[in-house]
Structures are given as C-alpha cells and as structure tokens.
Amino acid sequence: MNKLLLLILLCFFSVSINAQDDLMDMLEDEVEAESTPEKVMATFKGIRLINAQTIQTTKKRTLEFSITHRFGDMDIDGPTGKHTLYGLENASNIRFSFDYGLTDKLSIGWGRSKMNEHVDVHGKFRFLEQKKGGMPISAAYYVNAAISPVSRPDTFELVNRLSYVHQLIIASKLNSAISLEILPTFVHRNFVDQTILHPTNGSVDENDLFAVGFAGRFKITKRMAFVMDYFLTFSEFRDGDNGFYAPLAVGVEIETGGHVFHINVTNSAGIIENDFIPSTTSNWGDGQYKLGFNISRVFSF
Amino acid sequence: MMKKVTFLILLISIVSIGYSQNLYKATSGEISFFSETPMENIDAVNKNLKALINTKNGDVAFIVTNIGFKFEKPLMEEHFNENYMESDKYKSSMFKGKIVGNVDFTKDGTYPVKAKGTLNIHGVDKKREIDGELTIQEGKISMTSEFEVNLKDHKIKIPKLVVKNISETVKVTVNLNFELKK
Numbered sequence: 001m002n003k004l005l006l007l008i009l010l011c012f013f014s015v016s017i018n019a020q021d022d023l024m025d026m027l028e029d030e031v032e033a034e035s036t037p038e039k040v041m042a043t044f045k046g047i048r049l050i051n052a053q054t055i056q057t058t059k060k061r062t063l064e065f066s067i068t069h070r071f072g073d074m075d076i077d078g079p080t081g082k083h084t085l086y087g088l089e090n091a092s093n094i095r096f097s098f099d100y101g102l103t104d105k106l107s108i109g110w111g112r113s114k115m116n117e118h119v120d121v122h123g124k125f126r127f128l129e130q131k132k133g134g135m136p137i138s139a140a141y142y143v144n145a146a147i148s149p150v151s152r153p154d155t156f157e158l159v160n161r162l163s164y165v166h167q168l169i170i171a172s173k174l175n176s177a178i179s180l181e182i183l184p185t186f187v188h189r190n191f192v193d194q195t196i197l198h199p200t201n202g203s204v205d206e207n208d209l210f211a212v213g214f215a216g217r218f219k220i221t222k223r224m225a226f227v228m229d230y231f232l233t234f235s236e237f238r239d240g241d242n243g244f245y246a247p248l249a250v251g252v253e254i255e256t257g258g259h260v261f262h263i264n265v266t267n268s269a270g271i272i273e274n275d276f277i278p279s280t281t282s283n284w285g286d287g288q289y290k291l292g293f294n295i296s297r298v299f300s301f
Numbered sequence: 302m303m304k305k306v307t308f309l310i311l312l313i314s315i316v317s318i319g320y321s322q323n324l325y326k327a328t329s330g331e332i333s334f335f336s337e338t339p340m341e342n343i344d345a346v347n348k349n350l351k352a353l354i355n356t357k358n359g360d361v362a363f364i365v366t367n368i369g370f371k372f373e374k375p376l377m378e379e380h381f382n383e384n385y386m387e388s389d390k391y392k393s394s395m396f397k398g399k400i401v402g403n404v405d406f407t408k409d410g411t412y413p414v415k416a417k418g419t420l421n422i423h424g425v426d427k428k429r430e431i432d433g434e435l436t437i438q439e440g441k442i443s444m445t446s447e448f449e450v451n452l453k454d455h456k457i458k459i460p461k462l463v464v465k466n467i468s469e470t471v472k473v474t475v476n477l478n479f480e481l482k483k
C-alpha cells in the first residue's frame with residue numbers, strides 16, 4: 001500500500017514539475033501545433049528574369065518601373081564587335097514598362113519596346129502558392145496583347161498589327177538557393193508573311209506558335225544570383241537553316257533594397273514574348289550575343 | 302488505511318490544482334518594432350505573441366514567430382524574412398527569464414519590474430535585463446515593456462548599401478494581457 005502511495009505521489013510530482021519548469025517548452029509545443037504549411041516566399045526576385053516572366057507579381061498597391069535594355073551584338077572575335085565597343089554603341093532593343101499590383105496575386109502593366117515598336121498591355125495572376133511541407137509548386141497565368149504601330153502601307157489593317165501571348169508559369173523553389181521554372185507558352189500573331197518559304201523543307205510561317213521556356217535562379221550570395229532562361233519554339237519554319245535560333249540568356253542578378261538589377265547576355269533582341277519567341281534570328285555561335293540589363297524600381301503607396 | 306490514501310490523493314490533487322493556478326497565459330496583445338532613420342522608418346506588428354508567467358516563481362517565457370510580423374510595405378516584409386531574420390532557419394524569436402522586483406500577484410496595482418533572462422533573436426542568445434510594468438487587476442495581468450535590440454548583438458548584418466535605411470538599434474514594444482491558464 002505504501003508503495004502504491006509513493007508511486008501516486010511520484011506521479012503527481014513529476015506532472016507538476018513538467019508543467020511548471022519549462023514554460024518555453026509549453027509555448028514551443030503550442031507554436032508547433034498551430035503552425036500551418038508556410039507560403040514559400042521570394043521564389044524569384046523580380047517579375048521578369050531575363051527574357052522569361054517569373055512567378056512573382058507586383059505586390060498590392062506597388063508600382064514597379066522597369067527599364068530593359070539590349071545592346072548590339074558583342075561579336076567578340078569579329079569586326080563588328082571591335083567597331084561598336086562590343087555592341088555597347090548600339091541598342092538592339094529598349095523597353096520601358098510599368099506594372100501595378102491590384103492585389104498580392106494579380107498585377108497589370110503596360111510596356112513599350114523599340115523592336116516592332118510594340119506597345120503591350122499585360123496581366124499576371126498567381127493562382128497557386130508553393131507551401132513548405134505541402135504544395136511543391138506555385139503557378140501563375142500571364143497574358144498580353146501587343147500592337148505594332150510601325151509604318152506600313154495604308155491598306156494594312158489595324159487588326160493585322162496585333163499579337164497575343166498566353167503563358168502558364170510553373171515554378172518551384174527547391175531550397176533557399178535554387179529556384180526553377182517551366183513556362184508553356186502560346187503566341188498568336190494575327191498577321192504573318194506566308195509568301196516566304198523555308199529554304200529546305202518548304203514550310204511557311206505560322207500564326208500560332210507553341211514554345212516552352214525553362215528558367216532558373218541560383219543564389220551565389222544573399223544578394224546575388226546567377227540566372228538563366230531558355231525558350232524552345234516548336235515550329236517547322238524555325239530552325240538554323242532558316243536563320244532562327246532559340247533564345248538563350250544568362251546573367252547575374254543583384255538585389256539592393258528597392259532595386260533589382262540584372263546584367264545579362266542573350267542572343268535575343270526581343271524582350272517581350274511576342275518578339276523573342278517568333279523572331280530570334282541571332283545566333284550565339286556567330287557572335288550575335290548582346291549585353292543587356294534589366295533594372296527595376298519599386299514604389300509603394 | 303484506505304481513508305488515509307484517499308485523503309492523501311485528495312490533498313495532492315488540491316496541491317497540484319493550486320500549482321496550475323500560478324500559470325498565466327497571454328490571451329491578447331502584440332509586439333511591434335520600430336527602426337528610425339532619416340531615410341526611412343520601418344515598423345512591423347505581430348499579434349501572435351505567445352507568453353506565460355508563473356506567478357509562483359516569477360518565471361516568464363515569450364515566443365513569437367518571425368514570419369508573423371506584418372509590415373506596411375510588402376517588400377520590407379520579404380527582406381525582413383529573407384535577408385535579415387532568415388526566418389527559414391530561425392523561425393522564432395524568444396525570451397526566457399525571471400521577473401525580479403516586488404510583485405504581489407494577489408493584490409491589484411501597478412508594479413515596475415525587470416525581467417532577467419536570455420533573449421534569442423536570429424538564433425543568437427543575449428543575456429538581458431528588460432524593464433517593464435505589470436498591472437494586476439481583478440485576477441488579470443497586463444504587461445507593457447519597451448526595450449532596444451542591437452542588431453549586432455544578434456549577428457544581423459546590414460549591407461552597406463542600405464545602412465542609411467535601417468537603424469542599428471531597433472525599438473521593441475510589447476503589450477500583453479494575461480489570464481489564468483485553464
């Protein structure tokens with residue numbers, strides 16, 4: 001009987017000791033119990049990587065102003081390079097754009113490129129969030145419409161100047177250093193010149209183009225990352241024999257508080273999908289890679 | 302004999318109930334911090350601060366999840382978690398210590414107190430003595446405290462580029478209401 005008593009006594013003691021002594025343990029247990037799978041933050045830094053869109057949207061009530069610049073062909077071994085300071089004296093393309101976040105998941109924007117004088121309106125909607133210990137990917141839908149107001153004969157109808165892009169962006173932040181993306185893309189151009197035949201297979205240009213993009217960000221330090229993207233266009237008309245190449249871009253991303261700055265090298269002169277998916281005619285192999293930069297500044301209201 | 306056992310069990314039960322009556326739990330309140338520089342002011346609030354006070358021995362514990370801090374600008378929040386707090390690695394900030402000073406938890410009144418213990422932010426411990434005030438009213442405790450945190454103490458690095466935007470010492474304010482833990 002005495003033993004039983006002792007046991008009961010011991011039990012009570014140990015219970016009260018546990019309950020009393022470590023307040024922090026109690027709190028930590030509570031935090032643990034309440035924790036829900038966290039949203040994965042900052043898969044990418046800017047809304048655009050080099051050529052590729054990223055999963056990020058401009059946050060609610062912030063305005064993002066971006067300048068994207070592509071210099072001329074670097075052509076390091078050739079004559080053009082030497083006489084244009086490796087392309088720095090030429091501007092293949094310049095784009096100004098504004099993006100505004102309507103909500104944290106939905107943003108709209110406007111941009112103007114030098115190439116084809118494309119003026120575009122666009123929107124991005126992030127509909128799936130990657131969660132730690134849950135959903136492994138995040139996803140967004142990107143859409144744009146562009147008009148090319150270049151000088152044409154009066155008979156050229158307005159509708160023929162329009163082109164559209166629909167894009168699904170699927171991204172995953174594998175760990176704090178590596179983020180990857182895949183971008184199935186559809187480009188529709190209202191007008192294409194179908195009088196030109198492919199020199200070997202005889203195909204003509206297509207109004208509808210499918211492409212798939214791959215993009216990645218690899219952190220080197222806390223504020224610096226190596227970035228790259230690549231687009232593969234599925235088109236019979238587009239191959240090396242006909243002077244078309246897949247846009248490949250590599251760069252370095254530097255983050256400084258409110259700015260994100262990229263220095264990159266790419267063979268594409270086009271900056272928006274409507275340009276670089278159908279019209280990349282520069283080849284890395286021929287020295288036709290261009291130095292470029294993207295810089296963006298965020299304003300909060 | 303049986304009677305004795307029953308009596309003892311009863312006694313122990315009463316004692317242990319009495320024990321748990323010493324524990325007060327934060328039911329509402331918030332923690333906020335403020336960084337002031339000529340360039341930019343940064344402030345953030347977290348309403349999900351968890352805390353316990355043991356009125357018997359003066360033990361206190363506070364814990365707050367870093368990602369729960371809400372900022373005015375979304376970019377600040379991202380930078381706070383990603384670059385400074387590294388909330389991935391160091392999920393919570395906490396304080397564990399003891400209240401020193403004369404507090405009669407059974408008597409209504411306002412008591413200036415000190416909490417002596419360890420503050421853990423960004424995974425780095427720092428021994429601190431933090432001033433605060435306890436108000437006891439009708440069996441409820443409310444607590445306010447204001448203290449400064451030096452970022453260097455906790456190995457939080459500010460890059461040169463933004464050194465003008467972020468203050469080296471951050472002012473932290475805590476306001477909490479405690480009720481007897483059931």
